[in-house]
Amino acid sequence: FVNPLNGFYCAVHLMHFIYYTTYPATCRIVSFLTYILDKFIQCTENPTTYTSETCMLCALQVELIVNPSDEVIPRLRSDYNLERLDFVFMDHWKKCYLPDLQTLEGSGLLGKGSMILADNVLFPGAPKFLRHLRRSGLYQWKIHRATLEYSKGIRDGMAELVYQGVK
Numbered sequence: 085f086v087n088p089l090n091g092f093y094c095a096v097h098l099m100h101f102i103y104y105t106t107y108p109a110t111c112r113i114v115s116f117l118t119y120i121l122d123k124f125i126q127c128t129e130n131p132t133t134y135t136s137e138t139c140m141l142c143a144l145q146v147e148l149i150v151n152p153s154d155e156v157i158p159r160l161r162s163d164y165n166l167e168r169l170d171f172v173f174m175d176h177w178k179k180c181y182l183p184d185l186q187t188l189e190g191s192g193l194l195g196k197g198s199m200i201l202a203d204n205v206l207f208p209g210a211p212k213f214l215r216h217l218r219r220s221g222l223y224q225w226k227i228h229r230a231t232l233e234y235s236k237g238i239r240d241g242m243a244e245l246v247y248q249g250v251k
Contacts (some may be wrong), residue, residue: 172230174202198247206241
C-alpha cells in the first residue's frame, strides 16, 4: 500500500479470519503484499485450516491464533501489539461478519483507508453485514460479483470495504 499523504510504501498489518482452508485466496492476496507485509495474523477456531503452504510460498512468518474471532479482536492491541489493521480478510462464519466488523470499528484498530474483504456475502450470504454497510456511512464499498468457487452455477460476491473513519 502506498501512503496517500507522502507517496511512500508503508508496512501492512494483515488479519485473516478463516474457518475452512482458503489456500488459493490467501496465496493471491499475500503474494501481492509480500514486500510490504509487516505482520500476518491468521485467526481460526479450526487449527486444521492453518495454511503453512501459504507461508512457505511467500516466505512469511504467520502468527496463528486458535480462538474464536470474538475473543481475539478485543485482545489484538494488548496481546499482539497491533495499533492498526490495514487489511482484513473475512472468510469465516458469515454470521460473525457483522459482530466482528463492529468490534473492529469499536476497537480503534481500523484507520482511514483500512481495507476489509469479506468473501461469500451473497451466498451463503451475510445480509445483516451488508445492511450495516449501507446504513453506517463508515465505508466506501462495492460488491465484486462472482460465482461460488466450487459450484460455478451459484452466484456469489465478495465485499470490498475501505474504512473512511467515524462520521
